[in-house]
Amino acid sequence: MAIIPEDLYKRRHFGTPQSVSLIVTNYIIVVIAVQVFAMANPIHWLFWVVIGLLAIYNFFQMRKNREDLDRKNLIVYAVSIVLLLVVFFLLRLKVTS
Template sequence: MIPEELFKRRHRGTPESFTLIIVNAIVLALVAPGFVKCHHISLVFWIVAGALAIYNFFTVRRHIESFDRFAMIAYIASLVIMAGAVVALAFKDC
C-alpha cells in the first residue's frame, strides 16, 4: 500500500525562482512587442522594466532562503536570455 510518510510530507508549492522567471517572461512578452520597435525602445518599456526590476529585487530579498545556487543561476540565465530577446527585437531588420 501507500506509505504513511507520503501523506505527512508538506507540499511547498512552486519554487519562488520559477514563479519569478515566469512573471518576468510574461511581462516582457506582453510589453516588448508593443513598445520595442526598429532601433527604438520606448520610455514606457523602460518604466515597466524598472518596475519589474524593483519587484524582482524585493521578491528575491523576501525569499532569499529558497534561492539556492542552482535557482540563482537559472534566474540570472533567464534574465540574460530575456535581455537578449529584447535586444534582438529592437535591432531586427525592419
C-alpha cells in the same frame, strides 16, 4: 488486490518555488511590454519604465525570499535573465527588418 504504500499520503508538496514564479513573471511582463511598447523603431519610453519597475519588483522579491535563494537558484535566475535578453532581441528583430 493492490496495496497502496503507507508513505504515499505522507509525501509533501512544497508548491512552486518563488524563483520559478519570479522567472515566469519576468517573461510574461517583458514579452507583453515588448509587444506593446517596443515594436516601433524608436522604443517608447514607457517600455523602460516597465523594465525599471520590473527590476525593482525583482529586487524586493529576491530580498523577501532570501532564504530560498541558494547557489543553484541564483544561477538559474541569472541564466533566465540572459535568455530574456535573447527573447527581447528576437522579438525586436521583426522591427529592424
